[in-house]
Amino acid sequence: MKDMLVQVEPLIPALRRYARALMRERAAADDLVQDCLERAVSRWHQRRDGSVRAWLFTILHNLAVTQFRQATARGRHMPIDDAGERELVSAAEQEHRLIYQDVLGKLAKLPEEQRAVLLLVAVEDLSYADAAVVLNIPIGTVMSRLSRARERLQQEMDGVAAGNVVALRSVK
Amino acid sequence: MNQRPITEDDLHAYVDQALEPERRAEVASYLDDHPDVAARVAAFATQREHLRGALASIADEPLPAELNLSRIIERRKPPQRAWWAVAAMLLLGIGGLGGWTMRSVLQEGSNGLSALAQEAAYSYGVYAPDRVRPVEIRASESAELTQWVSNRLKQPVKVPDLSVSGYRLMGGRLVATSHGPAAMFMYDDDHGDRLVVLTRPMSNRNLDTPMMPQSTGDVAGFVWADGGMGYTLVGQLPGETLKPIANEIRKQARPI
Numbered sequence: 001m002k003d004m005l006v007q008v009e010p011l012i013p014a015l016r017r018y019a020r021a022l023m024r025e026r027a028a029a030d031d032l033v034q035d036c037l038e039r040a041v042s043r044w045h046q047r048r049d050g051s052v053r054a055w056l057f058t059i060l061h062n063l064a065v066t067q068f069r070q071a072t073a074r075g076r077h078m079p080i081d082d083a084g085e086r087e088l089v090s091a092a093e094q095e096h097r098l099i100y101q102d103v104l105g106k107l108a109k110l111p112e113e114q115r116a117v118l119l120l121v122a123v124e125d126l127s128y129a130d131a132a133v134v135l136n137i138p139i140g141t142v143m144s145r146l147s148r149a150r151e152r153l154q155q156e157m158d159g160v161a162a163g164n165v166v167a168l169r170s171v172k
Numbered sequence: 173m174n175q176r177p178i179t180e181d182d183l184h185a186y187v188d189q190a191l192e193p194e195r196r197a198e199v200a201s202y203l204d205d206h207p208d209v210a211a212r213v214a215a216f217a218t219q220r221e222h223l224r225g226a227l228a229s230i231a232d233e234p235l236p237a238e239l240n241l242s243r244i245i246e247r248r249k250p251p252q253r254a255w256w257a258v259a260a261m262l263l264l265g266i267g268g269l270g271g272w273t274m275r276s277v278l279q280e281g282s283n284g285l286s287a288l289a290q291e292a293a294y295s296y297g298v299y300a301p302d303r304v305r306p307v308e309i310r311a312s313e314s315a316e317l318t319q320w321v322s323n324r325l326k327q328p329v330k331v332p333d334l335s336v337s338g339y340r341l342m343g344g345r346l347v348a349t350s351h352g353p354a355a356m357f358m359y360d361d362d363h364g365d366r367l368v369v370l371t372r373p374m375s376n377r378n379l380d381t382p383m384m385p386q387s388t389g390d391v392a393g394f395v396w397a398d399g400g401m402g403y404t405l406v407g408q409l410p411g412e413t414l415k416p417i418a419n420e421i422r423k424q425a426r427p428i
Contacts, residue, residue, distance in 0.1 A: 004241075004245070005241055005242065005245065008241060009241050012235060012239055012241065013230070013231035013232070013233075013235070014231055016230055016231065016233070016235075016239070017227050017228075017230040017231045020227070020230050021227055021230075030236060030238070030239060033239055034238050034239055034244075037239065037241060037244050038244055038248070041241075041244055041245050041248050042248060096225055096226075099222055099225075099226075100222065100225060100226035101226075103219065103222040103223055103226055104223075104226050104227075107223065118223070119223070121188055122187075122188065122219070122220045122223055122224070123220075123223050123224050123227055127190065128185075128190070143180070143181050143184065146184055147180055147184060150184070150187075150216045150219060153219055154212075154215050154216070154219065157215075157219070
């Protein structure tokens with residue numbers, strides 16, 4: 001278990017950040033990370049070769065998706081505009097506060113699958129291949145979701161209608 | 173120069189700083205010639221910076237106690253392993269700080285029963301091999317023994333009678349544990365095999381648990397709690413021999 005401690009412990013802050021950005025609520029996010037760590041401890045010897053980082057994010061992401069499904073089934077909606085941001089940026093630098101609140105508020109408007117890919121790639125620095133593992137989708141789908149996520153977020157930021165962008169063709 | 177065409181994927185990899193230096197230079201030169209695409213790429217890069225900035229502070233927060241990985245690992249350790257550690261400590265005669273650390277490990281999980289099992293193992297290790305004075309009060313004075321330990325444990329304690337299992341009471345004593353005094357009773361049979369029963373109040377005064385087998389090497393035991401009193405039986409006998417004896421003790425020792 002010593003190797004586990006050495007390899008997993010440094011990743012906990014990033015797992016918390018991803019969970020918080022997805023769940024937008026500190027307590028719910030930390031519960032999710034705790035669940036994730038408990039599973040990681042019990043399955044440490046079953047993991048296959050490959051990145052420990054991707055393995056942990058996979059466990060965490062699957063737990064989050066399960067939660068979202070349950071929340072949807074219960075007909076509960078996460079409030080989009082008024083919850084979360086304040087808590088998310090509480091420690092952020094004061095002068096960036098408004099910008100940060102704004103981008104997080106707009107991120108929250110993206111469909112969950114686009115939000116996940118953007119957070120994994122742009123914030124958590126997962127490679128496209130690792131993001132494909134975590135989300136259990138082909139790498140081409142990672143790229144197209146990433147592209148849609150960035151376009152959509154930019155439209156939100158610019159407040160413009162869709163369809164007015166210069167996109168290059170995508171080569172698979 | 174016969175260059176591969178720049179794709180949408182290249183633009184994202186450019187933003188995410190995931191391109192090889194050579195390809196990165198090609199994309200940069202393409203963007204120089206296409207200001208509209210460059211503006212879009214710059215906007216994506218700004219998004220990325222803002223997202224990272226907005227979320228960065230979360231990773232700098234101190235971790236709450238429930239996300240302490242060492243604790244999570246310790247909590248999941250099966251009691252069996254703790255017993256191995258106890259056995260190893262007894263064999264190697266490790267005490268002091270090592271024992272202290274082990275104590276906290278054992279108290280996690282299993283409602284403190286592992287700690288009780290450890291205390292019984294210590295008592296067995298010290299008193300069972302003693303041929304001169306294994307007990308302080310002999311069986312012939314069992315009334316005095318019962319009264320003494322009941323007073324000290326502030327609980328009515330019954331001395332189990334194991335004659336139906338072929339074991340005679342030799343006597344008993346008070347032993348010191350980190351949880352206060354415990355009553356130890358020792359039994360032997362015609363072959364000289366000795367058993368130790370250790371009982372004391374648990375910190376959870378309502379604790380009731382099933383009987384848990386604990387064994388390592390040639391020392392086996394069972395531990396359980398009834399009405400907040402913890403009991404454990406240990407001996408150098410196979411578990412299947414000890415189990416009916418433990419059942420007998422449990423039956424007799426139910427809270428008065």
